[in-house]
Amino acid sequence: MTDFGPGPALCRAALALALARTDPEAALEAAQPEAPGPGRARDEWADAWLRYARAEVLRWEGDVSTARTLVASALRTHLAYGSVVGALCAAELLADAAALSGDPVLAARLHGAADASRSGTGTLDPYVEPVRRRCEAALAAGLTAERRAQAYAEGASAGLRGLMS
Structure with missing residues (x-):
């Protein structure tokens, strides 16, 4: 193992993310939690991406x-x-x-907080655009336009850290 470059956990996370939408079974296999070996520190940031990749696949699987x-x-x-x-x-x-779990207000608040955190043009990354589009459709069916706008504003005001505390 070298002292530079991405570690094994980050490489597995990148592989799992790359496979999440094309080969979910392989993505889940790559994203399984792994205990660090002797002398290796746990890579919490890579572990977060591994959890994200597993969540992406599990959400699609229901x-x-x-x-x-x-x-x-x-x-x-x-x-x-x-x-x-x-x-x-x-x-x-x-x-x-959250929207799929029957919590459209939290979903709208998260969208508001994410939009407030997004820098630049405010456009969505192509990777998250399908997720956002799907969620927005669920929110339109579950909340009035007024309540949705109010929840967006609440989320933007609270921010992601505020919503997660």
Whole structure:
């Protein structure tokens, strides 16, 4: 093992993310938690991406409850490490899982917080766009436009850290 470059856990996370939407079974296999070997420190940031990848696959397979737990944990880690991209990806997937779990207000708040955190043009990354589009459709069916706008504003005001505390 070298003293530079990505470690094994981050390489597995990258593989799991790459496979999540094309080969879910292989993605779950790559994303299984692994205890660090002797002399190796646990890579919490990579573990957060592994939890995110598992949550992505489990959400698509219908295990929304487990996906929600995993992605909430990943979001907390990404926020703790200051990983903006990780936090935004996790927030979008958590919003989707919340909407599917019957909590459209939390989903809308998460969207508002994510939008407030997004820098630049405010456009969505192509990776999270399908998740957002699917969730927005669920929110439109579950909340009035006024309540949805109010929840977005509440989320934007609270921020991702505020919503996750």
